[in-house]
Amino acid sequence: MKNLLKFAMLFVLGVSLSTSVQAATRSKSLVEMGKTSAGDGPTVITSDKLEFDYNEFIALFDGHVVVKNSKFTLKADRMLVCFEHTNDIKRVDAVGNVDLKSGDMRAVCGKATYTSSDGKILIQNNPVVSKGENSIAGNKMSIWLNDERVVVEDDVSLETQPKATTP
Numbered sequence: 001m002k003n004l005l006k007f008a009m010l011f012v013l014g015v016s017l018s019t020s021v022q023a024a025t026r027s028k029s030l031v032e033m034g035k036t037s038a039g040d041g042p043t044v045i046t047s048d049k050l051e052f053d054y055n056e057f058i059a060l061f062d063g064h065v066v067v068k069n070s071k072f073t074l075k076a077d078r079m080l081v082c083f084e085h086t087n088d089i090k091r092v093d094a095v096g097n098v099d100l101k102s103g104d105m106r107a108v109c110g111k112a113t114y115t116s117s118d119g120k121i122l123i124q125n126n127p128v129v130s131k132g133e134n135s136i137a138g139n140k141m142s143i144w145l146n147d148e149r150v151v152v153e154d155d156v157s158l159e160t161q162p163k164a165t166t167p
Contacts, residue, residue: 120145
């Protein structure tokens with residue numbers, strides 16, 4: 001189980017992990033990761049409940065899910081992680097009140113899905129991505145991590161604010 005939880009964090013961190021997973025039992029489920037190879041410090045996932053199905057290779061973090069590290073904070077009602085039989089991540093679904101903050105960037109939506117086969121994150125159910133005072137919204141946004149490409153579909157709205165110039 002330790003190796004499977006380590007691989008679950010690869011989605012969250014986007015980098016290889018260099019140390020093992022530590023699990024603790026408190027009033028909430030807690031998985032604390034060691035330092036990443038990039039030196040980002042620990043990543044901690046908390047939820048009301050964690051279920052792991054060894055036969056199906058599925059981990060479900062349920063209720064008040066919060067993922068924190070030095071680069072971002074992700075909140076959702078639930079997070080489902082599906083693994084290949086090699087322990088590699090196949091898919092991650094964050095569902096319900098998804099809120100991702102990183103610096104001055106924020107993405108909110110009803111559902112976010114990551115698929116490792118194509119390195120794609122699909123955000124849907126009223127997604128809005130904002131950075132500072134600028135924002136973009138649509139019914140569906142696809143982000144390909146490896147290609148640095150984004151497609152926003154259906155009822156697209158882009159709001160930009162001009163930068164203030166100094167006299």
